[in-house]
Amino acid sequence: MKLEIWDKCHQALEKEISAEEYKIWILPLQAKLISDVNLILFAPNNFVIDVVKKRFLSNISHIIDKLSDNIISVELQVGSIKKSNTDVKLDHSSARKKTLNTASKFSSDSSESKFNRSGTFTSVSQNVASSINSSKSSESVDNRFKKYQSALNKEMSFDTFVEGKCNMLARAASLQIVETISEGSSNNNYNPFLIYGGVGLGKTHLIHALGNIIMSDNPDSKVIYLHSERFVQEMITALQNKTIDQFKNFYRSVDVLLIDDIQFFSGKERTQEEIFHTFNALLEGQKQIIMTCDTYPKEVSGLEDRLKSRFGWGLTVSIDLPDTETRVAILLSKAAQANIDLPQDVAFFIAQRIRSNVRELEGALRRVIATACFQGKKISVEFAKLALHDLIALQDKQVSIENIQKIVAEYYKIRVADLHSKRRTRSVARPRQIAMSLAKHLTSHSLPEIGDAFGGRDHTTVLYACRKIQELRSEEVIVEEDYTNLHRQLTS
């Protein structure tokens, strides 16, 4: 239900504050009168609440005062008003969104009627809080497991995982683990199991597929999937709420623990300590641990050595860049999932043009499908060429390592040969590090490839250069300036 007083308040506010501020901060607020004297404004998060309080609350209160005979108190809360009470499920926000999305197809005529007079509303804040803070809430441990399991994306299964040379070993080892767990065998050499590889190559897909299949094979076992970030957040909350013991017990009691992107534990010492103990407890109890990481774990900086060594106890496998044939197979599989008839020659064309990672490949496919949908045309190679012309132009324009070396050498007035040379004087070493760092960020070449291009240096040298430059950019203005100038020169 639209609230008249809030509508009027909108109109008045619009005159008092800048249009920009009005759009950003006022429009997202949803108002609800909970009694004659109490108006609640729901905001998406605490940050918005703080801004609104600081900048506009006195205006709002003032306007509401003038508009009403009663004295109305205005309160801000994190949350939102649901559109109706029939198509809303509170626990599963994803389910809720799907229903909402299908229910409201942008026809303004239906939206008004969808507001129920008694319009139920829930405070989203409770939802958020309970997911982070569930050890405090009264829900059962069982529910808690379910929550983690629902984070597993059902669409990421082994059926949709395209096998290629690049991931054959990782896939085979995964299936082996599934079998071992199902057999209940304690003789497991693959524990912990760690999948590593660059971004967008399918690590997350594989770990979700593992979670899904283990869960369906062993419905009673406690399978937990989470992103490393969530682990960190939960631990912080548990520390704040003094529920760290429950937190520890919970993680040490699972049967299978799947953690995505462990490189984000880097630099977080307290979390690492907790992970270390959780690890020990689980390994001792012969519970399976499965992880992904974006680099070879020994090379993640900011991870404790004892943790790195534990990570390497079981099996560590890599996922590499897919070759053209695998990219074609991936495209065909993705298209089939979207119910799109993608001719093989088109898949081949896209696969040849987009070579960096699977995400980019998917982005390109999306563009082709959206264009076909928009123009109502059949997908052919010619069509794909046109639909992707700007993406392809970008790819073609993508800078090469040679180009980076040339520009950097010119910028620092040194010779390209200096960048290749073994010399380590500052005047050459710093530009070389900057060039390596730019090469890492602007090209899709791997660390060893970049090392090769700089006079056959080791990939760890490149890694070190990237980290050094990142560090220096925040410490030394001149490095930041040089880097930004060069980046601009190379990308504009």
Added chain:
Amino acid sequence: MKNQLPLSLQAAEHASFDNFIAGENQQLIFSLLNENEQLIVVWGDEGTGKTHLLQALSSQYQANGLNALYIPLQIDDDFSPELLGGLEMMDLVCLDDIHTISGHQEWEMALFHFFNKIRENNGRLILAANNSALNLDIQLPDLKSRLSWGLTYQTQKLSDKDKINLLKLRAHKRGFEMTDEVANYLLKHAARELSALIKLLEKLDYESLAKQRKLTIPFIKSFL
């Protein structure tokens, strides 16, 4: 002599799809309006309509009672990555100017995690930047690759003819008619950038009301 001050001093026009001339951006608009497109990345030069489109979409959602938010990212004391906290519960989040956070570790990290969460929640995320994902100076490779995941469009500049159409449309929305001649004159002599032109239009509207003069070329000349 004091001029008569017109009442609606600001009457700021809200961005909508009605007061936008699509030009070569039709497919982008088509995709923005397709709610199944969960992730769209829009990039392009200033003055090509990115902000307008993001705001238009966000207010369309809001008008339909859905939870939507448009935020231009900027790095200052008032804005911190906490801004993104909890927003994954929304139906639509439009983040503008994401190039401003590139190179800022905390922000990149926050955007990365936010990206994952809103995806998990099936919310829509629309991002805009002044450069393509490939060429943004983003340090976190995980974030960079996610940006190239979405449906990507480069916003296209309007042709002069479309700019003239836009000026006339905006004038009409403000309650006065602008001739081709006047629109042409503004384009040739006043500003080329669309945002500057629109601002000028608003000023001219105000001035002509205040001075009770018609919007003619001599009047514009005297104003410029």
